[in-house]
Amino acid sequence: MRQEEQQRRTSWGALLQVLRGIGIALGAVAGFIVTLGTVTTAQGLIAREQFPDLKRESALPRSGRFGEDRKGTPIALGVMGDSLAVGYGADDPSSTPGILIAEGLVEAGDCPVELTNVAEVGAESTALVAQLTHLCARSVPDVVVILIGANDVMRLKRLTDALWPLSETVRHLRREGAEVVVATCPDLGTVRPFMPLLRFFAHWYSRVLATGQAIVTLRGGGRSVSLADTLGPIFRRDPTGMFSTRDHLHPSSLGYAHAARVILPSVRAAAGVPLPEDVHVPHRVYRKGSHRPLAWWAFRASRQVGERLTPAS
Structure with a gap:
């Protein structure tokens, strides 16, 4: 015992x-x-x-009609989002994404393009609600391009708060008959002024948000283009050329040209004027199998996104 x-x-x-x-x-x-x-x-x-106060140094997005000499049926193109959609940091106003995409549509469709850009410098995802009202005040565009998310990462917004405005904006536009292309959050881990630890966190969180954006966009019937996958490596290799010398945070004219180039195939396909190389452009341009653990977090957040935006609002 x-x-x-x-x-x-x-x-x-x-x-x-x-x-x-x-x-x-x-x-x-x-x-x-x-x-x-x-x-x-x-x-x-x-x-x-x-970084400078972007609201004080705000830039106004450019809208207008392109391809006046073309005889085809005009395409109404809408652009929504933040400073990336405005083209903040570009050396030349004609080098902004909205204009580059509009000009690409003119060439592909051989028709005029009416561009309405309602993006705002410094906008977070919640700003999409007001931008939607502004964009559709007269009529709903044929195709809408949305670039949003970087400010949500910079200001540490909750995933659900960043995803629900995008989700409902895509759903509302699709209900009204517009095609939607969402360029998901870029990889903020490529921003060199960030110190190493912050750069890692920015990379991680921007990838989680981008994955969530792709999920809610596809659920809403839109197309998504992953800027992190398509542009991240280029911005890492050539930060001097890709980033604006104004703040080293926003893209330069060259950076915006690369962004427009990777978004344009999906926009052409959505507008019904694809080039031969666009025939097999998928709805989701995102490298399969990349960052699998992040997809779990993003999927959980997207499941919690409720319908908060109604057609009346």
């Missing part, structure tokens, strides 16, 4: 030691996470001070 009791005490002692070790390890991990979060937040505040 004494021997059994001694063995029992020894077993309990060993178990307590294991639990104590686990507790110490968990405490260390928690402390590391808190430290990591504190350092990342501090780096974010420092980075924010490096």
